[in-house]
Amino acid sequence: MFTNITVTELIPLIEKKQMTLIDVRSPIEFENFSIPTSINIPFFTNEERAEIGTIYNQVSETAARDRGLEIISAKLPDFIKKFKAINGEKTVFCWRGGMRSRTTATLLDLMNIHVHRLDGGIRAYRKWVIEQLEIIQLPPVAYVLSGLTGTGKTKILQTLQKEGYPVIDLEGMANHKGSIFGHIGQRPNNQKTFDALLVHRLREIQHAPFIMFESESSRVGKVTLPHFLLDLKGKSNFLMIELPIEERINEILEEYRPWDNQSECLAAFLKIKSRIHTPVANQIEQDLKSENYKQAVRLLLEYYYDKRYKQIEPQYPDSEKIIIHVKNIDEAIQVVKHVIPRKGSDQIIL
Template structure:
């Protein structure tokens, strides 16, 4: 019979299936990739028990909890837990602190003939373990940074290097004014959790250094953890130097062609086209002040012309008429300035494949 565990890192390294017994609102604020939400109590039930605890104490709150989760409600929730346990014999259950909710569920399962272990310390202990990973590995492991102008396929580089950590993937945002995806960003907590798990797995696989894409302090609405960001600010940089025409074609695919397809896939043809147009215009509006009104107006008019053409089935090439000046007027000068601040940390320059080969070689040194 498996025992309760406090080997938190092993759970994440192995992608161990876990039942999160917290209320849905708690799960939505932050959870773990291998966890599924099968709450002991609904949000409303949890609120009632919490109020009872404050007004009448623990015993009254426990009594109310048992009253609320009884009969058919208890049977339905038990059926889902039992199904999970049978399909995931290697899994665990947890609540917020490894207290009453997980212990109660564990006992109910035991009464049904299922001995299923819990995570000692619960979600809070698991979360703290991941924050410790970020702090520890940011201090102990060397970093390399992948730099390059917009359209240099830095994220692709990260996703093809075995020792790289995909921060933008963890954030579910590409880090620019046009960086949003169709589905919402991850929460700050989920971003940190996913990043920490990536770092932990790389270390466990034996990599002695990590590679990150060059990022600012923020990726969309999330912030890089301070220890990680501070380490990145001093790490050596490899700069991708690809021709403008290659970068433009990448941006056309990433910002326009792929996003049109994604919006249509999620929302249907008509609504997808409308929402993608709003996404493109919103991305431009976010940099209006930095562009200046005159340049913003020029780009907006070109963007609208291109949108009308692709909506009419005329293809996507007209989008190059705003993407080219966008790079020329805004993104390239901005990155050249930022790169000048990192001049003393640049250790390599080359095209995409050359930078890839260089960073791959560093991982085995």
């Protein structure tokens, strides 16, 4: 017989990587929001779910259940086979821990495949995430990376995170680079997904002596940052990265690859074109169309992003700023590592 498991029982197993999570909702539900690290083995396809919903609303619950049984019976062997291929402990879930997860767990039990079933489904998990955002404790100190567009702040943080530093990669969690071009080549996450990723990362590093993150506005792509991060930012130590403009241009070209995303880059630029002096704006548009990307980036930096940064960047006392003037991003990484607490009494490897 399958066993029910609560969210609070499940979370430690997720964080210790001792549980495989299986979302049996339709692909469109899974793509919208799911528990991080879960995989999707849908009970119904998007079309099947829509059909059953229509029957439920227009005919009856009984007729919808009958149609659902008819659909799953036809594909049951393949459905079971996918679960058999997964080793170790498994937990299945749907929206509310209702019909789809219960039926899945029951069918698997008949085939001698034991699984847990998440009590309350992903709705209970979402409630847990919201509760965590209200009570989670942050380290008392923060280092915030700041600097003009193209100074490699995200790359620096991602490198440090791989080395065990307590980094919060906000743009990575949002799946958005934080500018009008930030969605290019990516599929931005929604608020639910961002919140879940943030909570798990904060729980992972909550006992570190400090945290590190990039200086962001209150929004990154589709998501809004929680107030406690914005409050902490206002009391943080700022590391201001300064790079030569040529390095910044090369970094932006490498990151955005406009030659692979020309139409998206042009469409994004048109959204801000009216904010730039007309002759310069027309030149940028022409450069994008003629694939003169280096010149387009240079003009965008000089006539839009650098000016905008200087207008919106909060002015903190000099005592809270550490200026890091370097030749390239690799050098910036080394200087940042030298500036912040390291090993010995300030050990931070997690």
